[in-house]
Amino acid sequence: EAGVVQSPRYKIIEKKQPVAFWCNPISGHNTLYWYLQNLGQGPELLIRYENEEAVDDSQLPKDRFSAERLKGVDSTLKIQPAELGDSAVYLCASSSTGDGGNTIYFGEGSWLTVV
Amino acid sequence: AQSVTQPDIHITVSEGASLELRCNYSYGATPYLFWYVQSPGQGLQLLLKYFSGDTLVQGIKGFEAEFKRSQSSFNLRKPSVHWSDAAEYFCAVGDYKLSFGAGTTVTVRA
Numbered sequence: 352e353a354g355v356v357q358s359p360r361y362k363i364i365e366k367k368q369p370v371a372f373w374c375n376p377i378s379g380h381n382t383l384y385w386y387l388q389n390l391g392q393g394p395e396l397l398i399r400y401e402n403e404e405a406v407d408d409s410q411l412p413k414d415r416f417s418a419e420r421l422k423g424v425d426s427t428l429k430i431q432p433a434e435l436g437d438s439a440v441y442l443c444a445s446s447s448t449g450d451g452g453n454t455i456y457f458g459e460g461s462w463l464t465v466v
Numbered sequence: 467a468q469s470v471t472q473p474d475i476h477i478t479v480s481e482g483a484s485l486e487l488r489c490n491y492s493y494g495a496t497p498y499l500f501w502y503v504q505s506p507g508q509g510l511q512l513l514l515k516y517f518s519g520d521t522l523v524q525g526i527k528g529f530e531a532e533f534k535r536s537q538s539s540f541n542l543r544k545p546s547v548h549w550s551d552a553a554e555y556f557c558a559v560g561d562y563k564l565s566f567g568a569g570t571t572v573t574v575r576a
Contacts, residue, residue, distance in 0.1 A: 355509075382562065393470075393556050393566025394510070407563065442509060446562070452498045452517035453561050457510040 353377070355458035357443050363464045369431035372461040376424070376445030383420060384455065385411075385428050386442040394442055394457075400426065433465045468493045470557050472567035479547050480575050487542040487570050489557030499540040500558040501531055504569075510556065516540065527551070549574045 356375040386394035399407040402423040420426040446455040502510040514525025521533040558564040
């Protein structure tokens with residue numbers, strides 16, 4: 352079974368430029384997440400989707416970040432314009448319920464450097 | 467509010483020696499607990515999870531963890547470390563929203 356697929360894996364852009372990350376979750380997973388991981392820290396939730404609906408976007412900086420999950424499968428996270436402080440790893444994840452709980456599986460991450 | 471503390475930022479262990487990584491959590495209800503591992507340039511791989519039942523859980527790559535409610539801990543152990551275990555390890559608590567610790571970096575020396 353394929354895992355969570357993300358692209359691009361690595362991206363270097365100049366500040367003020369836009370950037371977009373794409374994610375394809377594990378087949379059958381209705382819940383999709385975007386996490387932000389700064390260097391030397393644990394990931395933090397940006398947004399969670401249940402199918403097409405964003406059910407938790409309280410941590411998403413809406414002035415420059417946007418996300419969408421059309422048709423309830425793939426998702427895109429966009430930053431416009433990017434700032435130097437946005438250099439980080441953007442992790443997509445999806446989850447399934449079973450064994451009495453919700454298990455979250457992560458992709459390989461999209462590593463962003465803003466120069 | 468839920469939170470996780472990993473007291474050790476960095477641990478160095480000899481190959482073949484045992485490893486224990488500490489994790490303390492704060493959670494209002496019965497916790498769902500996880501350990502993930504991250505190799506350089508990679509995403510997070512799930513090692514093991516605890517939802518309920520037996521407090522000693524087995525995971526992949528020979529890892530196990532023990533849930534101790536009285537100590538609010540979920541420590542990760544491995545009896546004999548291999549060089550490939552060098553990575554960063556994250557403890558997490560939560561359900562649909564995970565809270566992660568800051569991670570413990572494990573270095574394995576020959």
